[in-house]
Amino acid sequence: xxSAPENEKNASAPEKKTLTLKSMINNEEFxxxxxxxxxxxxxxxxxxxxxxxxxxPVPTISGExxxxxxxxxxxxxxxxxxEDDLKKADAGIVAKDIYTLxxxxxxxxxxxxxxxxxxxxxKIADSIKDLPHQDVREIFGVENDYTPExxxxxxxxxxxxxxxxx
Amino acid sequence: xxxxxxxxxxxxxxxxGRDGGGVSAEExxxxxxxxxxxxxxxxxxxxxxxxxxxxxxxxxxxxxRFCQAHRAHxxxxxxxxxxxxxxxxxxxxxxxxxxxCLYRGNRVWICxxxxxxxxxxxxxxxxxxxxxxxxxxxSIDIWKQRVYIxxxxxxxxxxxxxxxxxxxxxxxxxxxxxxRGHVALIPCAFVHGRCNLLGNLPTGEMLMTGTSxxxxxxxxxxxxxxxxxxPLYSYDPAKGMFAKHVNNLPSSxxxxxxxxxxxxxxxxxxxxxxxxxxxxxxxSSGRKTSA
Numbered sequence: 001x002x003s004a005p006e007n008e009k010n011a012s013a014p015e016k017k018t019l020t021l022k023s024m025i026n027n028e029e030f031x032x033x034x035x036x037x038x039x040x041x042x043x044x045x046x047x048x049x050x051x052x053x054x055x056x057p058v059p060t061i062s063g064e065x066x067x068x069x070x071x072x073x074x075x076x077x078x079x080x081x082x083e084d085d086l087k088k089a090d091a092g093i094v095a096k097d098i099y100t101l102x103x104x105x106x107x108x109x110x111x112x113x114x115x116x117x118x119x120x121x122x123k124i125a126d127s128i129k130d131l132p133h134q135d136v137r138e139i140f141g142v143e144n145d146y147t148p149e150x151x152x153x154x155x156x157x158x159x160x161x162x163x164x165x166x
Numbered sequence: 167x168x169x170x171x172x173x174x175x176x177x178x179x180x181x182x183g184r185d186g187g188g189v190s191a192e193e194x195x196x197x198x199x200x201x202x203x204x205x206x207x208x209x210x211x212x213x214x215x216x217x218x219x220x221x222x223x224x225x226x227x228x229x230x231r232f233c234q235a236h237r238a239h240x241x242x243x244x245x246x247x248x249x250x251x252x253x254x255x256x257x258x259x260x261x262x263x264x265x266x267c268l269y270r271g272n273r274v275w276i277c278x279x280x281x282x283x284x285x286x287x288x289x290x291x292x293x294x295x296x297x298x299x300x301x302x303x304x305s306i307d308i309w310k311q312r313v314y315i316x317x318x319x320x321x322x323x324x325x326x327x328x329x330x331x332x333x334x335x336x337x338x339x340x341x342x343x344x345x346r347g348h349v350a351l352i353p354c355a356f357v358h359g360r361c362n363l364l365g366n367l368p369t370g371e372m373l374m375t376g377t378s379x380x381x382x383x384x385x386x387x388x389x390x391x392x393x394x395x396x397p398l399y400s401y402d403p404a405k406g407m408f409a410k411h412v413n414n415l416p417s418s419x420x421x422x423x424x425x426x427x428x429x430x431x432x433x434x435x436x437x438x439x440x441x442x443x444x445x446x447x448x449x450s451s452g453r454k455t456s457a
Contacts, residue, residue, distance in 0.1 A: 102195050109199060117203060125207035133218045141194045142220050151218055158214035165215070 019043070020055045021066060028063030029055070032070055036077045040069075041112035061107045065100070068093055069107050072116045094123040098139055101127070132165050201226055206239045210438045233439040240436035265437070 017034040021043075037056075038044045046052040058066060075081060075089045094101060101124050108117040128136050137144055146154065155162060195204070205213065205226070213236070217224040226232050266277055 105195060105199060105203065109203075121203035122207050124204050128204070129208050129212040133216050136216055137219050140200055140219075142223065144219070145221050146218070150221075154218050154224060158217060161211045161214035 019047075019052065021070070022055050022057050023061055023063040023066050024057050024059045025062040028066065030063075030066060030070055032073070033077070036070065036073045039073045039076060039113055041114075043111065058111075061110065062103065065103045065107050068096075068104055069111060069113065069116065073113070076115060090119045094120050098124065098127050102139075197222075201232065202235070205232070206235045208236075210236075210436045213438055227438065228440060230439065233437070237437055237439075 018031050019034050019037045021030045021032060021037065022028070023030075034047070038047065043052070043056060046056065061069070072090070072093055075086060081089075094104070096104070101120055104120045105117060105124065108120055128139065131139075136142075144151070205216075205223075208216070213227050217227050
């Protein structure tokens with residue numbers, strides 16, 4: 001939550017604390033206001049327990065993904081943003097290909113940002129709901145452990161759901 | 167539920183889908199996240215298809231705890247369902263817990279919307295289906311098994327009596343309906359012509375159409391005009407009074423007005439729990455009370 005005073009804009013923001021997040025994948029660094037970064041429960045816990053140094057290393061998240069996460073946090077840290085604005089902004093952030101969305105879910109899960117996790121998961125669900133099951137297998141890296149006969153039997157049980165699928 | 171992590175095999179086409187993904191983490195979604203965050207948000211129809219993904223996925227989608235989690239999500243985004251009657255079918259009940267009953271003569275079939283088990287009839291899910299789809303053969307013949315589905319609190323409805331609101335004259339055409347967990351009395355005196363109950367809307371309002379005598383004469387020319395939606399009164403037993411509601415018919419539904427007797431609209435939550443689990447059918451005795 002932003003509890004910034006009214007005159008904050010005029011001050012040259014000496015009071016405003018910032019944190020630096022560093023992607024350990026490609027060493028990209030992002031300087032963000034503390035109240036923006038604190039939307040991540042993971043980062044909040046680090047700061048609260050004094051575990052956070054000047055630079056907070058973020059493992060397994062690329063700079064590209066981290067930029068999206070920070071964009072989300074900035075939007076949602078803005079107290080004057082309307083619900084409609086946020087919805088539109090969220091939709092823009094998750095308008096990505098499925099593999100970027102998967103990375104984004106991983107990041108939201110690691111950083112513990114509930115809203116981002118939800119909106120990204122929903123987008124993944126919307127993206128895969130009309131895909132053939134073979135594509136879904138590939139996307140999630142699931143090994144097909146059915147024999148052809150078994151697969152045909154499971155499919156036959158729910159034949160109606162395969163309407164329009166080869 | 168089995169807890170297992172799936173990792174993408176480092177096969178040749180591993181990076182194919184990452185067009186423009188730049189420096190990505192190349193990580194697979196852990197299995198738990200896939201199940202808890204993604205699968206629970208899918209429509210029942212997709213899930214029935216994705217049972218073919220793997221044995222693990224199939225067992226998860228059938229798992230009671232997963233079904234409950236899926237229902238919890240479904241509750242936040244309810245679906246409208248529009249029914250039409252095939253010839254020869256007697257009627258259809260309200261949708262309760264994702265299930266409904268079809269009846270004809272002294273035979274009753276229980277049907278699950280999401281899992282598409284049940285008797286034959288055509289349905290169209292608004293916003294989901296492009297065209298009518300057929301629900302196939304009944305998997306359980308309820309009549310034979312003496313299973314009855316009661317709506318909440320209505321187990322003994324014959325012994326209860328609610329007096330009409332002051333000033334109303336009860337007519338034979340008046341009808342009682344379930345509405346927001348209450349019993350609603352719809353008096354036909356609201357309109358001078360026909361009055362048809364279509365069902366409940368996600369807003370919690372009951373949807374009705376009606377035509378006046380004058381309108382009926384002009385009906386042919388006025389297909390696109392707004393149907394008259396009579397005011398609705400619902401009875402709240404807690405307060406012991408009737409409350410008035412005003413409904414607006416969604417414009418997309420206006421076209422069904424001409425043959426309203428064939429249609430009913432329901433508000434339902436998806437429920438992918440297999441029928442046999444929901445009913446707790448005991449194969450040996452073939453008898454069980456419903457939830």
